[in-house]
Amino acid sequence: MSQPSSAYNNSESKHYSAYRPPLHELILSKVLKDEYFKTALDVGCGVGTSSIALVPYANTVIGYDPSQAMIEKATSHPTTTYTNRLEELPDFCDLLCFFGSLEYIDTMMLKKYIQRLSNRGRLICCDFEIDYASVLKTADITIQTTDYNHAKNLSNYPEQSDFKEEICEVGFTSFNCTLEQLKSLLGAEFEHMGKPKDLLDMIRFDRETFELKAALYYSMYTKL
Numbered sequence: 320m321s322q323p324s325s326a327y328n329n330s331e332s333k334h335y336s337a338y339r340p341p342l343h344e345l346i347l348s349k350v351l352k353d354e355y356f357k358t359a360l361d362v363g364c365g366v367g368t369s370s371i372a373l374v375p376y377a378n379t380v381i382g383y384d385p386s387q388a389m390i391e392k393a394t395s396h397p398t399t400t401y402t403n404r405l406e407e408l409p410d411f412c413d414l415l416c417f418f419g420s421l422e423y424i425d426t427m428m429l430k431k432y433i434q435r436l437s438n439r440g441r442l443i444c445c446d447f448e449i450d451y452a453s454v455l456k457t458a459d460i461t462i463q464t465t466d467y468n469h470a471k472n473l474s475n476y477p478e479q480s481d482f483k484e485e486i487c488e489v490g491f492t493s494f495n496c497t498l499e500q501l502k503s504l505l506g507a508e509f510e511h512m513g514k515p516k517d518l519l520d521m522i523r524f525d526r527e528t529f530e531l532k533a534a535l536y537y538s539m540y541t542k543l
Contacts, residue, residue: 320496333367336337337523338499338500338503338504339366339368340494340496340504340531341379341494342447342494342532342533342535343368343369343372343418343445343491344372345374345535346445346447346535346537347373347445349486349488349490349535349537350443350445350486350537350539351376351441351443351539353374353379353457353531354376354441355377355452356376356377356378356412356413356414356440356441357377357378357379357412357413358377358378358379358380358381358384358409358411358412358413358414359373359376359377359379359381359412359413359415359416360381360408360409360414360415360416360432360435360436361373361380361381361382361383361416361418361494362383362415362416362417362420362424362432363383363384363417363418363419363420363421363423363424364382364383364384364401364418365384365386365389365390365393365419366389366392366393366394366454367382367393367394367395367396367399367401368394368420369382369416369418369419369445370382370393370394370396370399370401371394371396371399372446373385373414373416374396374398374399375536376414376460377398378398379398379399379400379415380398380399380400381399381400381401381402381409382399382400382401382402383401383402383405383406383408384401384403385401385403386403387403389403390402390403395415399513405431408435409435410435411435411436411437412435412437412440413436413439413440413441414440414441414442415432415433415435415436415440415441415442415443415448416442416443416445417442417443417444417445418443418445418446419445419446419447419469421444421446421471421472421475422467422468422471423481426476426478429479430479430500433479433542436542437542438487438542438543439541439542439543440541440542441483441485441539441541441542442473442484442539442540442541442542443537443538443539443540444471444472444473444536444537444538444539445535445536445537445538446469446470446471446532446536447469447533447534447535448469448533448536449504449517449531449532450531450532450533450534451504451505451508451531451539453531453532454501454524454529454531455505455522460518460522469536470489470536471535472487472536472538473538473540474487480489481542482540482541482542483537483540483541483543484539484540485539485540485541486537486538486539487537487538487539488537488538489534489535489536490534490535490537491532491533491534491535492532492533492535493530493531493532493533494527494530494531495529495530495531495535496517496529496531497527497528497529498526498527498528498529501524501529501531502519502529505519505522519520
């Protein structure tokens with residue numbers, strides 16, 4: 320996640336901008352609680368859902384994503400700016416956030432982001448995993464398992480020893496969504512999996528509202 324990229328294309332960015340579940344706010348409330356920061360840097364911000372969720376916790380939020388398609392659809396806010404250019408990132412921040420993006424970041428790039436984090440600054444790694452099995456079983460469709468690690472955090476980078484672990488937890492929750500919101504979520508999943516674009520149209524759902532379960536992964540560190 321270092322250069323402007325088309326890894327997330329226009330189709331995927333449309334799915335992401337149409338609906339994202341209200342899980343970012345829930346996770347941040349568990350991690351940050353009543354903390355407040357001067358500058359938050361959100362690496363891999365996508366269409367800005369995680370950046371907007373950070374607004375109550377920082378005076379200024381900078382969302383970075385290498386995908387221009389994502390940045391173009393990012394949700395605007397007076398205290399939030401977005402960019403897909405590394406040279407436009409702030410020299411210093413006191414909150415560094417990786418929300419579902421750490422899996423795409425190698426050791427070299429992580430070090431470059433961490434260099435922008437001030438001493439005693441916070442670094443958080445967050446992600447969630449939605450269970451679609453209950454809504455797809457009637458359509459005889461299975462979400463393929465991958466080696467994507469939702470729980471990835473600084474423990475996967477042993478060379479990053481200048482941090483104190485404050486929190487490292489896994490939680491579970493559920494949320495309700497409409498049929499159209501569910502289709503947006505599944506559309507993004509199917510794009511990732513390389514499934515045919517018309518597959519979603521072939522599924523016949525038996526109701527208009529759904530309850531989905533999700534696993535929450537979150538860790539927080541202090542830079543020493």
